[in-house]
Amino acid sequence: MPIDFDLTPDQRKLKDTAREFAREVLRPAAEHADALPDPQDAFRAMKPVYAQAAALGFTTMFLPREYGGAGASNVDFLLAIEELCAVDPGFPTVLLVNGLGLLPVLWYGTESQRETWLRSAAADTTGDFLAGWVVSERGGTANFDHPSPQAGIQLVADRRPGGEYVLNGEKHWPCNAGGWDLRGADVNVCVVRTDRTRGGQEALSAVLVERGTPGVRYEVIDKMAHRTCQNVTMTFRDVRVPEENLLARGEGDLLINRAFTWSSPIASIAAVAVARGAYEFALKWARTFTGAGSGPIIAHQAVGHLLAEVAARIEAGRYLSWKAAHYMDRHPGQGHALGAMDKTFCGEAMQRVVVDCMRIVGVNALDRKFPMEKYFRESMVFPLYDAGNLAMQRRRAWGVMADASFSPDVFADSDPFPFTRAMEGFGTVAGERRP
Ligand SMILES: Cc1cc2nc3c(=O)[nH]c(=O)nc-3n(C[C@H](O)[C@H](O)[C@H](O)COP(=O)(O)OP(=O)(O)OC[C@H]3O[C@@H](n4cnc5c(N)ncnc54)[C@H](O)[C@@H]3O)c2cc1C
Missing domain, CATH: 2.40.110.10 (Butyryl-CoA Dehydrogenase, subunit A, domain 2)
Incomplete structure (x- = not known):
């Protein structure tokens, strides 16, 4: 059994802890903050939640043990992030960006910069380090x-x-x-x-x-x-x-590409998580709502088929994201094309999932007392943030594939494939055909 999708007991525990934290602590705080008219008030309202996330080790779990971190793998981080994002994808973005800020110091910093910033982030006892x-x-x-x-x-x-x-x-x-x-x-x-x-x-x-x-x-x-x-x-x-x-x-160009590669599966699982929230609501709705007919709407083939498609896209997005994170655990600093493919696929497919779930629920999806409105708003972010899909992400995958040494087997075989400068610059000069 060389391909193993099973969670270890520690990963199961991490997922359960993250799910409980998300439902008990994050949900009420995020509902309150999301409704505040002033954006800085909304962010500040999350500070006590951040302190609790820090106490559980979520805010810097990706830092290596060598600098006082938890040494969590990319796959571990994804498991925790999915649970938080299923409740609110804004707050986990704070944790994701901690990684985007601190990991460049690990990859490119001097020993003194690492000692200063990685150690102080990991040793933060006040629970407010950003x-x-x-x-x-x-x-x-x-x-x-x-x-x-x-x-x-x-x-x-x-x-x-x-x-x-x-x-x-x-x-x-x-x-x-x-x-x-x-x-x-x-x-x-x-x-x-x-x-x-x-x-x-x-x-x-x-x-x-x-x-x-x-x-x-x-x-x-x-x-x-x-x-x-x-x-x-x-x-x-x-x-x-x-x-x-x-x-x-x-080397700022290589740093940008490496950082947005690391974050790609995390942004992708965030999209999966929001789609999962919409799917869970739509499934429950379909099993109970009758549309003034003679039984629940799930008995209609149109609804059942759409739910099956929705669920398949979510499963596909989750396993592609796990694969991308796993590849990056195996080959640190690589996986530029796989990360980009994951981010573009999930960012866009999950947006469609949310819209399809709204179609299943029907007009009541528009009522703000139900969560569909939030899932819809949040899903709009995924193709646009963390390096936009239309340009930065697709350009990176394009550059890798245009390289003569790239083989489509690379990711299925989990072979190393380093990213080089020759793969950059594709599509930056409008109208020019590079390859
Ligand atoms: C919640 C959130 C968190 C964020 N966090 C951060 C952060 O921590 N740090 C940070 O620096 N940024 C952050 N951003 C910004 C984010 O990373 C954007 O993805 C990034 O600014 C790039 O934006 P863009 O892709 O729209 O690029 P833009 O340069 O603004 O391009 C806009 C559009 O122009 C077109 N375009 C431009 N050039 C090309 C091309 N060569 N080929 C094809 N089309 C092209 C495409 O349609 C593209 O979508 C965040 C954004 C959000 C919403």
């Missing part, structure tokens, strides 16, 4: 690896004599970045342009911006969904950062 992953910009992010210095990332970090960096520009959409009080997350990993003369495959780096750094301002974005996590516009005016805070010098 990390931000600051990439997206108002002008667009989809073409970060564009060959022109005028395109892609435009937050500039100029090196001054003595080694200090001075940041000027703006970021738009980073999650967690403003922190609980809009003075900043404990640490924000900001992707910057350190060379104004070169394209995105040579000119990008990352800078650690610590909480309270002068010159940084945060303004909260008022979103239609995922209201329990915070997204901000972040402006930088002559922000001075010491040279020791630089990482991934000239």
